[in-house]
Amino acid sequence: MLKVLLSAALLLAVACGTTTTVPENGTTDSTANTDPYGDSPAYGGNPFAGFGEIVSIAVPGGVQEASQAEDERNGRFSVQVAACSTPEAAAGVATELRGLLEQPVFVDSEGSYHKVRVGSFESREQALALQASVRALGYPDAWVVER
Numbered sequence: 001m002l003k004v005l006l007s008a009a010l011l012l013a014v015a016c017g018t019t020t021t022v023p024e025n026g027t028t029d030s031t032a033n034t035d036p037y038g039d040s041p042a043y044g045g046n047p048f049a050g051f052g053e054i055v056s057i058a059v060p061g062g063v064q065e066a067s068q069a070e071d072e073r074n075g076r077f078s079v080q081v082a083a084c085s086t087p088e089a090a091a092g093v094a095t096e097l098r099g100l101l102e103q104p105v106f107v108d109s110e111g112s113y114h115k116v117r118v119g120s121f122e123s124r125e126q127a128l129a130l131q132a133s134v135r136a137l138g139y140p141d142a143w144v145v146e147r
Helices: 002-016 063-072 087-100 124-136
Strands: 077-084 105-110 113-121 143-146
Touching: 077 087, 077 124, 087 105, 087 113, 113 124, 124 143
Parallel strands: none
Antiparallel strands: 077 113, 077 143, 105 113
16 A cells, blocks of 8 residues: 555656746746636627616616615614514415505514514604404404514
8 A cells, every 4th residue: 555655646746846837938037927806818809798877777666665675664663474484475465465455564674584563663662552453354363573
């Protein structure tokens, strides 16, 4: 076994050699290295050729709706109705609640849970009043949470 290891080490040392090859033009310019993230030196075209000018971008839900949702979340207290394991299940509960209540409904993802929460209040008492309404709608496990 020792002979095999020594033979392999000797073969590796001899195979690597000590000679250095120089490019045919004779230069060893270290600045000739290309940027691996840049365009290759041979590429001189426009990568966006053939595409039209961008004139608008569609944002899901709209920009105004997104900023409005942030304004509606300023309160510390909400009523949590459900904690679902899939975003689809949480979206279904949220859609149902939006049709039943005049309060904003949010789906907050925390870890692997998607929590359906209603309302955004400054005081626990306001959230408790909504909790009673939500329980009367058929969600007996709804509780007040502080965000």
